[in-house]
Amino acid sequence: MRIRESARLVLINEVDEIFLFRHEEKAPVDPANPELRRYWVTPGGGVDPGETWEAAALRELWKETGLDGVDLGPWVWSREKVAMLFGELMRGVERYYLVRVSGVTVSSANQLGYEREVYQRQRWWPLSEIKASDETFFPEGLAGLIAPLLAGEIPAGPIVLVPEMSTARE
Numbered sequence: 001m002r003i004r005e006s007a008r009l010v011l012i013n014e015v016d017e018i019f020l021f022r023h024e025e026k027a028p029v030d031p032a033n034p035e036l037r038r039y040w041v042t043p044g045g046g047v048d049p050g051e052t053w054e055a056a057a058l059r060e061l062w063k064e065t066g067l068d069g070v071d072l073g074p075w076v077w078s079r080e081k082v083a084m085l086f087g088e089l090m091r092g093v094e095r096y097y098l099v100r101v102s103g104v105t106v107s108s109a110n111q112l113g114y115e116r117e118v119y120q121r122q123r124w125w126p127l128s129e130i131k132a133s134d135e136t137f138f139p140e141g142l143a144g145l146i147a148p149l150l151a152g153e154i155p156a157g158p159i160v161l162v163p164e165m166s167t168a169r170e
Contacts, residue, residue: 008044
């Protein structure tokens with residue numbers, strides 16, 4: 001099984017909302033849940049050969065949101081998950097970096113064609129709405145993971161996320 005490394009961003013604004021994209025896939029993405037085709041996810045994407053995780057995170061942030069010149073915060077979470085990507089079953093290895101922004105406008109102008117097809121919506125989510133939502137969020141247990149970050153509790157090292165630790169809806 002091929003491994004895909006991805007740098008992802010926990011993008012939080014000045015009013016403690018997290019920015020997410022809603023993906024709508026034509027085919028199932030989760031072998032354990034073949035009905036799953038619509039879900040919310042943080043910005044981010046693949047690490048290119050020879051690229052650092054941090055460089056990939058900043059490149060993906062610019063490509064997917066148009067944000068440039070921001071300070072990349074700490075690596076806060078790690079996750080591995082088997083999923084369908086580009087029609088192939090892969091083991092995804094993800095690192096999530098915290099990014100705090102203020103007064104920004106998000107733009108999709110730099111997105112690739114396939115991203116524009118898959119990213120059906122985007123929005124800033126308050127924690128309370130994520131907790132109350134029936135939508136699916138990744139990583140699993142997103143509301144519980146964000147709450148400490150919003151309270152200023154930054155882990156000393158990345159927290160390793162496992163699917164068993166929480167559910168998609170909290």
